[in-house]
Amino acid sequence: MSESCHDDHRRGLAVLLPQRHADDHMEHEQSDCACHPGANHAGAPSPRIVFIGNPNVGKSSLFNAILGTKARVMNAPGTTVLLERGTYEHDGQSWDLVDTPGTYSLLPISPDEQVAAEAVMGLEGNPDPDLVVATLDATNIARSLYFLALVLELGRPTVVALTMNDLAAKNGAHVDAKQLSRALGGLPVVEVDGRTGKGVPELMDTIAQSFHGTPMPGGLHPVNPHTVDIEQWVEGRADERFDWAACVIADIDLDNRDDVTFSDRIDRLMLNPVFGILVFLAVMFLVFQATTWLAGPMQDWIDGTLREWITTGITSVFALFGPHATDSWVYGLLVDGVLDGVITVATFIPPMGIMFLCLSLLEDSGYLARAAFVMDRAMRMVGLDGRAFLPIVIGFGCNLPALAATRTLPDSRQRVLVGMLIPFSSCSARLSVYIVLAYAFFREQAGLVVFLMYVFSVLLILGVGIILRKVKFRSLAPEPFAMSLPPYQWPRLVVLVRSILTKLWGFVRGASSIIVTMIVFMWILQGIPAAANAGSFGKVEDVHQSVYGVVADSVAPVFKPAGFDNWHASAALLTGFVAKEVVVGSLAQSYNVNTGDETEQAQGEGSLGAALNHSFNESSGGHGKAAAVAFLLFTLAYTPCLATVAELKRQFGGKIAMQTVGLGLVVAYILAVLAFQILRLVM
Amino acid sequence: MADSSASFYFKVLKCRDKIFTIGYMRETCAPSRPFTVRTCPLHRDATIRAIGLDERHRFRMLELGLREGSVIRVIQRSNFSGRVVAKGAERIALDGQTAASITVTLNDSTNEQ
Numbered sequence: 114m115s116e117s118c119h120d121d122h123r124r125g126l127a128v129l130l131p132q133r134h135a136d137d138h139m140e141h142e143q144s145d146c147a148c149h150p151g152a153n154h155a156g157a158p159s160p161r162i163v164f165i166g167n168p169n170v171g172k173s174s175l176f177n178a179i180l181g182t183k184a185r186v187m188n189a190p191g192t193t194v195l196l197e198r199g200t201y202e203h204d205g206q207s208w209d210l211v212d213t214p215g216t217y218s219l220l221p222i223s224p225d226e227q228v229a230a231e232a233v234m235g236l237e238g239n240p241d242p243d244l245v246v247a248t249l250d251a252t253n254i255a256r257s258l259y260f261l262a263l264v265l266e267l268g269r270p271t272v273v274a275l276t277m278n279d280l281a282a283k284n285g286a287h288v289d290a291k292q293l294s295r296a297l298g299g300l301p302v303v304e305v306d307g308r309t310g311k312g313v314p315e316l317m318d319t320i321a322q323s324f325h326g327t328p329m330p331g332g333l334h335p336v337n338p339h340t341v342d343i344e345q346w347v348e349g350r351a352d353e354r355f356d357w358a359a360c361v362i363a364d365i366d367l368d369n370r371d372d373v374t375f376s377d378r379i380d381r382l383m384l385n386p387v388f389g390i391l392v393f394l395a396v397m398f399l400v401f402q403a404t405t406w407l408a409g410p411m412q413d414w415i416d417g418t419l420r421e422w423i424t425t426g427i428t429s430v431f432a433l434f435g436p437h438a439t440d441s442w443v444y445g446l447l448v449d450g451v452l453d454g455v456i457t458v459a460t461f462i463p464p465m466g467i468m469f470l471c472l473s474l475l476e477d478s479g480y481l482a483r484a485a486f487v488m489d490r491a492m493r494m495v496g497l498d499g500r501a502f503l504p505i506v507i508g509f510g511c512n513l514p515a516l517a518a519t520r521t522l523p524d525s526r527q528r529v530l531v532g533m534l535i536p537f538s539s540c541s542a543r544l545s546v547y548i549v550l551a552y553a554f555f556r557e558q559a560g561l562v563v564f565l566m567y568v569f570s571v572l573l574i575l576g577v578g579i580i581l582r583k584v585k586f587r588s589l590a591p592e593p594f595a596m597s598l599p600p601y602q603w604p605r606l607v608v609l610v611r612s613i614l615t616k617l618w619g620f621v622r623g624a625s626s627i628i629v630t631m632i633v634f635m636w637i638l639q640g641i642p643a644a645a646n647a648g649s650f651g652k653v654e655d656v657h658q659s660v661y662g663v664v665a666d667s668v669a670p671v672f673k674p675a676g677f678d679n680w681h682a683s684a685a686l687l688t689g690f691v692a693k694e695v696v697v698g699s700l701a702q703s704y705n706v707n708t709g710d711e712t713e714q715a716q717g718e719g720s721l722g723a724a725l726n727h728s729f730n731e732s733s734g735g736h737g738k739a740a741a742v743a744f745l746l747f748t749l750a751y752t753p754c755l756a757t758v759a760e761l762k763r764q765f766g767g768k769i770a771m772q773t774v775g776l777g778l779v780v781a782y783i784l785a786v787l788a789f790q791i792l793r794l795v796m
Numbered sequence: 797m798a799d800s801s802a803s804f805y806f807k808v809l810k811c812r813d814k815i816f817t818i819g820y821m822r823e824t825c826a827p828s829r830p831f832t833v834r835t836c837p838l839h840r841d842a843t844i845r846a847i848g849l850d851e852r853h854r855f856r857m858l859e860l861g862l863r864e865g866s867v868i869r870v871i872q873r874s875n876f877s878g879r880v881v882a883k884g885a886e887r888i889a890l891d892g893q894t895a896a897s898i899t900v901t902l903n904d905s906t907n908e909q
Contacts, residue, residue, distance in 0.1 A: 217860060252885055255886070259861075281885070351855070380887075381872065384872050384874040384878075386873060386875040387875075487874065490892070598880065
């Protein structure tokens with residue numbers, strides 16, 4: 114680097130940045146500035162600390178290492194972009210910590226980048242940050258420094274968190290934090306490792322000492338984000354920032370070599386045109402198997418053994434109040450309502466935990482970025498990111514962990530689009546309905562019918578995806594794929610466990626209230642007698658004579674154009690809204706058929722199948738098979754379960770959750786009616 | 797691709813005290829001829845001459861460190877013509893279309909690996 118470059122770079126060192134801009138429009142902020150923001154005196158808001166950095170630099174790991182379970186995931190106001198926030202206590206003072214989505218620039222090209230940029234610049238209703246923590250990736254120092262230059266020019270007190278230095282050291286490019294701090298004119302630089310927690314106490318101490326201001330390195334020119342033209346500012350001086358970054362790199366004598374690294378060697382296989390796809394498919398298969406095959410026995414244990422233990426416990430407690438205490442509606446409400454809801458939530462913990470584990474492993478190891486690259490072209494055909502393949506595949510096992518996997522998508526529009534498509538993935542719970550109806554109506558071709566349901570599910574995802582892109586997500590134009598690949602690294606066990614527990618707790622806390630409330634509501638509907646001789650509250654023997662039966666009766670005519678205008682079918686579909694696993698049980702209950710321990714095939718071929726044949730033939734005017742196909746398609750396309758709705762609401766908000774439910778119902782109804790009206794001509 | 801030509805090379809290998817001579821084809825080119833990242837041979841230093849994307853995405857490439865005058869090296873071919881580019885210690889994955897939009901010329905002093 115030229116001498117002049119070094120001179121410019123060194124000039125103006127140790128200029129303390131003011132905590133706030135002294136603009137007129139920020140007078141209200143200035144009143145806070147008069148005192149030390151860290152003082153946190155009565156009535157003063159907690160200092161706001163914004164974490165920002167490039168994608169895949171370990172920023173979120175660092176944030177979670179600082180806050181642990183205190184971190185709360187939420188949507189940025191008015192958007193579906195996820196932000197993490199939490200309150201951190203330091204020496205009796207509380208700080209408001211905000212983690213932003215990874216971004217390469219403060220000139221955003223996606224909603225997620227826009228949220229990050231606005232948070233750090235204090236725009237669009239975001240308060241000005243009292244301090245910015247800029248994460249600097251030691252393995253990508255030039256680009257990280259360019260981004261740091263942008264952040265520093267905002268004029269906020271800034272602390273640099275230097276990440277990935279262990280990996281940089283392995284590549285022979287270790288960055289000395291003290292040397293870097295000197296090269297940055299005394300700007301605080303703390304080496305951290307979010308995976309181990311190394312450097313976190315030092316980082317927090319440094320933050321505490323930096324609220325009053327941090328030095329502005331020479332060669333950078335502060336701007337006021339409230340008044341400057343952002344585009345002009347970012348684009349206009351980009352070359353100067355790169356030159357500045359080059360000077361800093363020269364100052365710290367960093368050998369930015371391009372030797373073949375360990376990651377390069379692994380990538381020869383992982384990104385190979387042929388093996389790359391095979392490895393990707395193998396990884397997807399393993400994740401799918403883990404969330405279904407591995408989680409299955411645990412779910413069965415919770416649904417069977419644990420439920421029985423708790424039921425026995427509740428029964429024992431009620432027995433203390435007399436021999437007939439278990440006959441009361443309170444007992445029914447507790448066991449068949451509240452406990453059923455709690456068990457439903459609990460059964461989703463194993464697949465969700467396994468999914469979170471798989472995601473953390475894939476993300477932390479660095480493979481997920483490769484997966485996005487390998488699948489980019491294929492998924493681009495439907496306008497999606499390569500990473501969208503994972504949640505959609507997982508959806509064929511269970512929709513709930515699939516929704517959790519949408520977090521790996523960097524663009525919030527993609528997250529919402531994939532979230533709205535996942536319910537069309539035919540989860541394993543729907544399989545029991547397919548088998549029973551296939552054997553009841555198409556005995557010889559039952560296998561083919563079940564297979565076609567999965568083919569139709571894939572076609573539905575593609576078709577609805579294309580329509581949604583043209584109607585709701587028009588701004589999702591295909592973008593050039595250019596992504597920095599993080600080096601491979603071993604995930605750390607402690608961080609992994611902590612991350613999984615945090616996410617699981619978030620799921621349980623967010624989804625349980627909706628699930629339990631809705632299941633209790635369904636129990637109440639089934640418990641209220643609707644006829645004079647139907648029994649008392651909570652003791653209705655024939656569900657058709659309950660309010661639930663009345664609702665099913667009133668809904669049934671809606672399905673007349675689809676050929677299954679009977680209360681048995683509509684009651685089963687209403688129950689299926691809670692969980693698809695109970696559709697077959699609901700049908701058996703409504704037909705008063707005892708299926709015992711029969712397999713789905715035996716149920717379809719036995720008395721339940723006969724009852725279905727009779728009632729579907731009756732309601733469809735002799736076109737039972739066409740009505741059965743319509744029912745199958747409706748089951749495939751409408752809301753998979755209550756837990757999915759709860760998770761959609763938790764991740765994307767109530768509006769998107771309702772839109773997804775509405776979309777599923779509309780698509781399901783159109784498909785069912787079309788299928789029946791066409792097939793009845795030939796079946 | 798018209799810009800490149802193929803040459804035949806010999807390589808002498810020693811394995812378990814036996815000497816093998818193998819011949820192989822390799823893409824070669826005149827250093828000054830323009831390539832794109834997609835057509836550029838692997839493991840050769842190249843200088844970016846132009847980025848044929850719209851202004852918004854051209855600037856994003858710049859922010860990723862891919863700007864006119866930068867020295868890069870294509871280190872990996874992936875499916876659908878995707879490429880992985882090394883710029884110093886950084887590794888940047890590009891899809892085939894983006895790789896085809898970046899024009900480079902090979903540097904004289906190429907380090908082969």
